[in-house]
Amino acid sequence: MLKLRDLLCKHVLQNALEPIATVELEKPVPALDEQRIDVYCELRAELPPPETVSYLGLLRRMAEVERRFLIEPFSATPSVEQLDDLLRKKFNLQHALKKAAKGEKGEKGVESAKPVLWIVSPGCPDDALRGYSGTPATDWPTGFYRLAPEQRTWIVVLSELPKTAQTWLLRMLGPAPMLLEALREFDALGLSPAQKESWFDLLSDVRYLLPKDPELASEENTVMTELRQRWEREKAELRAEGRTEGRAEGRTEGRALAILSVLTARGCAVSEGVRQSVLSCQDPTTLDRWLARAITATTDTEVVAA
DSSP: OHHHHHHHHHHHHHHHHHTTTTEEEEEEEEESSSSEEEEEEEESSSSSGGGGGGGGGGHHHHHHSSEEEEEESSSOOOHHHHHHHHHHHHHHHHHHHHHHHHHHHTTOGGGGGEEEEEESSOOOOOHHHHHHHHHHHEEESSEEEEGGGGOOOOEEEESSSSSGGGGGHTTTTSSSHHHHHTTTTTTGOOOOOOHHHHHHHHHHHHHHHHOOOOSSOOHHHHHHHHHHHHHHHHHHHHHHHHHHGGGHHHHHHHHHHHHHHHHHHTTTTOHHHHHHHHHOOOOOOHHHHHHHTTOOOSSHHHOOOO
């Protein structure tokens, strides 16, 4: 379940940040042993007006601290050792970016190769903050901590954030109860129909990641079911109105890739035959069924079985 929630966080961030940044998931970091950054971003040359992506809230401000930035969401509060590993990845990537900057521009522009690391934690990592001299960022809302300046590393404690529209997207990265609470606020964001449409497929897939979650009370499970049914109904209405026809191909491709990602996250080997069957399928209903199977299947062939 933790791997699947990590997968959800990465795709939530990818979907949210695409309007303002090029986003790579699982970006390789050159090192003696291969490492990967959960979410690596570089701001686009031209950014859309804030009002067109208002749902980003504080995430946009975070993105604009530095042109290059990394986001590492944790499903549990990280330890000092986990932060050590994260900083090692960051500095390895920073070294590679610095070498590339030197190669392209000589010594100029090397400083800009330093990316900012944003660590998103459900709870407050007290030991890590003490060990790395983390202090509350006074010019940010509660829940934001800055480590020593040259580390260019921040920790965002989700449980301490104010519950406002500005923190909605960040709280979507939290544990199940926090995620559900944020989902209930979706309508209050005041998104346009086009903006809502881009989130429906993603949000409706939460049903595959939080089924019978032990963290959810029975009442919360009931709300989750109601939200899921509502999103499915609204998606169907959008299709009936013909507003999603132009995105049909991209939607089926995205669903196919989600199936393969879920299998990979669960450690299931995917044969080339199954991979091609999934990628070539153009029927949304079939892909939905396969995605549901991928959550519990023990082999890749179970997913596409008749």
